[in-house]
Amino acid sequence: MSSQLVSKVDVDLPDAPSITAQRPYLRWVGMAVGLLVVLALPFFIYPPVAMDIAAWALFAISVDLLLGYTGLLSFGHAAFWGTSAYTTGLIAIHAGLPFPVAVLGGAVCAMILAVPTGYLAVRRTGIYFAMVTLAFAQMVYFIANQWRSVTGGENGLQGVPKNLGPLTDLINQDPFYFYYAALPLILIGVVIAWRTVNSPFGRVLVAIRDNPARARALGYDVERYKIMVFVISAGLAGLAGGVFSASHGFASLQELIWTTSGKVVLITVLGGIGTLWGGPVGAALVVLLEDRLASSGFNGIGIITGAIFVIIVLAFRHGIWGTARNGIGSWLRSRRRAREDA
């Protein structure tokens, strides 16, 4: 019991008031710009890579929902991304359903898996929470590795089809069109995340993050809220993982391995936690960097991304987006002050 009084991940949060609080219209401008960038992305970036960025962005947002908004560090989110990747593949292969249906099926499976995981994990906090999630993820990895008849074991699940009724030929010919066919699934996930953090539920989450004991004294069932947000987060990770496997046409053990859980936490922290924008920024950086390094034939990708991670965490406490936001905010404030003085 007493452990609940000293319980939270020590997350670094932006301390300046957000820019959008001062200028509400900036929120809508930001969303419009974000949507334009997302729509224009495959014109500038090789479409499968653009798809990867979108999937990892939603994956990172799902982690941020826990880390940035609830103060929970999940170190096993690959379980939900990977479970959905495999389930999406299995539904698409064996039932031949359109890929969005398969992806939604995968996301539902990820949420079902999240119920027992969350139920056990939220009883612990801090590093112990992370360890319980990691343990579950390792279990899922082990099952996927051993259950060869269903998952293909080390070979993974090959030949995941992209069906979409009359559009099937179009999206299979050119990944450019597949990007636009799959993007709505990612955007639905982003809207769910946005709605969640800007709801009464989101208010309670932030209260739990900042002071769980106080939230309980106000009558909020902290563990129940944590389970709920954990399941929502798993659903978003599942949406992202399903799109990822449909896009690549296979699901492999890579989707379930613990380094994938680590990578998504890294992306989230790089981008900046507690902002929702941070995940997409971090995902774009890491996916593009890995793509450039891989195509140049460089083998030590981890060294480069690791070094960048260390530098950004040391130099920008709030991640890329958090730092940029605070910077723009203080610039706007100083400009207003200058105007008022004049």
Place this chain on the structure above:
Amino acid sequence: MPTEASPKASGSAGRAASALLETRDLTKEFRGFRAVSDVSLRVVEGTVHALVGPNGAGKTTLFNLLTGFLTPTSGEVLLAGRDVTGMQPEQIAHLGIARSFQITSLFDQMSVVDHVELALASPTGLGYRFWRSSSAMKQFRPRAMELLDEVGLTDRSGAAAGSLAYGQKRALELALALALDPKLLLLDEPTAGMGLEDVDRTIALVKKVAAGRTVVFVDHNMHVVGSLADTVTVLQSGQVLAEGTYEEVRNDDKVITAYLGQAGDQHV
């Protein structure tokens, strides 16, 4: 003998008066150390009950036992005759016990009015609605502003709680406790660290909110205890040392010895 008979004090005198809160042989051990030892307490409905005692007497531990933040090693906690021992803090909050914390415990980045709205929303279940806009919380704004007015924080309603002055934070704590409309209000050192002026204002405030409620509070300031309490329980080393009206315990030999040590004997 109590010189001035307050209407509430007469209630506490009669054993027949109903106890809103009762503990029976409540004990809490931490690795063999008995922080609270066989405490049997009766808090009569409608009274203001003070818990006093030197540091380490077990007052805050007792509060944590009453509000479910700690589970007792043995003994029972009864609220209006109902056994609430071992219940979770959020369940106890829903039964009508609200508490303030000794060390100010707020959500630093949340605005003052958002705090009160959050407390008001708690019993409604609105917090689970992740599909609704957070503007739904605004339905509680009129009541929140009333409560802030009651504790004198109206002009700070938009400020982040972290930016409040110390006395204002304590006032917000009180507003949060009141927002839960509790039957029983537990205040852990409501005047700790306050200047004289704030202390008097807090006394007036507690008096105001105590009307129609039962209040249990811990405080070191004897002026506060004397002005507010109908009944005073003195704790020492986790045990009840004395109980009675303020006048009674103040003249109790055991209490004088506990507070002043041997010095009390030498000077008498």
